[in-house]
Amino acid sequence: MTGVKSLADAVLQYPIAVLTWTIVVAFVARFFWRGYQQRRFYRNLPGPPHSWLWGHLKIMGEVAALLPPNMHPQQMYTEIAKKHGLEGMFYMDLWPFAEGSLVLHDPELMDQIQVTKPLPQHRLANDLLKPMVGDNVIAAANGAVWKRLHNAMLPAFSWSHIRHLTGMMVDECMIFRDILDRKAATGEVFSFEETSARLVFDVISRIVFAFPLHAQTASGQELLDIRELIKLAEGQLDIFTRLNPFNMVRVWWRKREVVGRLDPKLLSHVYERFKLLINEEMVPSRRNPYSILDLMLREHVEQSPEKGRTRNAKISKADEELLLTQIKGLLLGGHGTTTDTLTFLYMLLSKHPEVVQKIRQELIDVFGPDSLAAMEHVVEYPEKLQNLPYTEGAIKETLRLFPAGFGVRQAEAGMTISYKGGNYPIDNGLVLSSNAHGVQWNSKYFPDPEEFRPERWIGENEAPRAYFRTFGKGARACLGQNLALNEIKIILMATVRDYDFECAGLKPNAQPRLTHTRLDMIYGDVIFQELAMEPKPRGGGMMTVRKIA
Numbered sequence: 202m203t204g205v206k207s208l209a210d211a212v213l214q215y216p217i218a219v220l221t222w223t224i225v226v227a228f229v230a231r232f233f234w235r236g237y238q239q240r241r242f243y244r245n246l247p248g249p250p251h252s253w254l255w256g257h258l259k260i261m262g263e264v265a266a267l268l269p270p271n272m273h274p275q276q277m278y279t280e281i282a283k284k285h286g287l288e289g290m291f292y293m294d295l296w297p298f299a300e301g302s303l304v305l306h307d308p309e310l311m312d313q314i315q316v317t318k319p320l321p322q323h324r325l326a327n328d329l330l331k332p333m334v335g336d337n338v339i340a341a342a343n344g345a346v347w348k349r350l351h352n353a354m355l356p357a358f359s360w361s362h363i364r365h366l367t368g369m370m371v372d373e374c375m376i377f378r379d380i381l382d383r384k385a386a387t388g389e390v391f392s393f394e395e396t397s398a399r400l401v402f403d404v405i406s407r408i409v410f411a412f413p414l415h416a417q418t419a420s421g422q423e424l425l426d427i428r429e430l431i432k433l434a435e436g437q438l439d440i441f442t443r444l445n446p447f448n449m450v451r452v453w454w455r456k457r458e459v460v461g462r463l464d465p466k467l468l469s470h471v472y473e474r475f476k477l478l479i480n481e482e483m484v485p486s487r488r489n490p491y492s493i494l495d496l497m498l499r500e501h502v503e504q505s506p507e508k509g510r511t512r513n514a515k516i517s518k519a520d521e522e523l524l525l526t527q528i529k530g531l532l533l534g535g536h537g538t539t540t541d542t543l544t545f546l547y548m549l550l551s552k553h554p555e556v557v558q559k560i561r562q563e564l565i566d567v568f569g570p571d572s573l574a575a576m577e578h579v580v581e582y583p584e585k586l587q588n589l590p591y592t593e594g595a596i597k598e599t600l601r602l603f604p605a606g607f608g609v610r611q612a613e614a615g616m617t618i619s620y621k622g623g624n625y626p627i628d629n630g631l632v633l634s635s636n637a638h639g640v641q642w643n644s645k646y647f648p649d650p651e652e653f654r655p656e657r658w659i660g661e662n663e664a665p666r667a668y669f670r671t672f673g674k675g676a677r678a679c680l681g682q683n684l685a686l687n688e689i690k691i692i693l694m695a696t697v698r699d700y701d702f703e704c705a706g707l708k709p710n711a712q713p714r715l716t717h718t719r720l721d722m723i724y725g726d727v728i729f730q731e732l733a734m735e736p737k738p739r740g741g742g743m744m745t746v747r748k749i750a
């Protein structure tokens with residue numbers, strides 16, 4: 202009785218202290234209960250050794266400690282699989298610092314979630330992309346919003362349209378050659394990533410808007426702004442960075458400035474075109490798309506009651522946001538992934554003169570001995586780009602070794618995946634990670650995986666399509682894959698015959714950092730892909746270029 206009385210007295214005397222104390226106890230109890238549930242979930246599932254206290258945090262920490270900072274997880278997962286002999290798939294319990302994952306590195310298992318029963322994108326994809334470009338960018342959207350965006354954009358990625366873009370790509374490559382000429386004349390060390398990003402950005406902006414944003418010939422403020430948005434989102438998935446008040450204010454302030462400059466500029470392009478379409482009563486064609494913007498404006502033009510009267514032509518606020526997000530997403534995703542691939546490709550070529558020689562020979566065989574005449578020829582006969590198996594093999598090898606994309610999916614409650622006769626849970630909010638890197642660096646699928654061998658993709662040697670996972674597979678596979686392959690081929694055509702590139706400032710490691718690769722003993726830490734919007738090369742791909750006489 203005395204105890205109850207004194208408790209009641211305490212509540213009456215110190216209500217705030219008792220309330221605070223109760224909340225703290227409830228919070229701590231909830232934290233431990235959640236921790237117990239999490240650890241119990243992973244206890245008997247396939248994975249590296251699991252600890253009640255640490256889950257797999259120590260395992261992840263051990264691998265991270267071997268590597269440079271801000272690593273993209275794909276390579277760490279490949280290392281963990283190798284080190285602990287984990288075949289097919291493994292769970293990673295990273296509570297309370299990150300979402301738990303099921304990492305798949307078996308093509309058949311990936312097919313289960315990408316092809317047989319395509320699962321929606323994980324919430325994490327939107328969490329990562331939203332601070333950079335906005336809510337519901339196509340690559341992170343699901344359900345009806347994704348369907349609407351996908352249907353609208355699809356014609357822009359058809360073969361007939363891609364063929365049609367060859368002339369524009371050649372024009373941009375000719376500007377790129379002028380830039381290379383200047384760099385060759387000075388002999389300067391330059392960032393290949395930075396320089397090629399400007400080329401690729403102008404190409405993608407011409408695909409999105411049908412005009413370039415002039416990143417190659419002017420400041421390219423839009424490109425700089427978009428790249429700054431990526432920088433500002435860096436570390437936002439890390440709980441400590443996100444909750445750091447100084448960082449919060451810094452990011453908010455810079456973002457306000459960048460978005461305040463970028464969004465109105467992009468929107469002005471949207472409205473200029475929209476008003477013209479309405480004024481001229483032109484419904485954009487799906488068969489012969491003029492630009493991705495036109496395809497996305499199509500439904501608004503069709504539905505607009507303002508035909509012929511531009512004064513009040515409007516797009517709803519929500520649709521305006523969605524449109525802007527897609528434009529930024531395409532400019533960002535379409536240039537970043539391609540630039541990363543180009544950077545790694547030219548780094549690999551600089552150390553493989555025998556591959557360069559074979560690409561040159563193939564280009565001569567198909568397009569003739571004069572490299573500049575070849576650039577005119579390809580505009581007339583773009584289908585010949587499909588007849589470059591060795592060149593395509595070199596690109597695919599780069600995409601195999603350095604996948605510049607990562608798919609994460611989410612399953613509904615109760616769903617499972619089947620593996621070796623057992624069914625394993627894929628719900629519980631797990632990030633279902635299809636680790637293309639893990640498949641493509643597995644000697645079971647690609648013997649001597651770290652060898653750069655374009656021959657793997659040719660004729661009877663050709664690796665099964667199912668093993669090439671860089672673009673994903675199924676309904677949510679990369680829409681821009683054929684576009685990216687064609688663009689990289691044209692860039693190779695424009696450069697590889699007349700220029701020699703050499704990596705600059707490489708700092709090879711004396712000992713390999715990891716067990717699955719020794720490439721860092723040639724290139725140094727630049728081979729460890731950084732976490733940005735996509736896994737990107739470190740250090741900007743510094744190079745020199747020499748014009749071949």
Ligand code: HEM
Nearest residue numbers: 340535538539542605606607608671672673679680681685
């Ligand atoms: C080398 C270059 C590229 C790589 C490695 C790459 C990789 C990827 C990957 C891995 C995905 C996600 C697949 C999944 O979730 O399963 C994706 C989605 C996507 N990519 Fe690419 N991509 C590249 C270039 C491009 C380009 C140039 C564009 C076009 C501008 C583009 C447009 C898209 C779109 C729209 C999606 C979302 C598809 C959807 O969810 O319906 N990509 N890409």
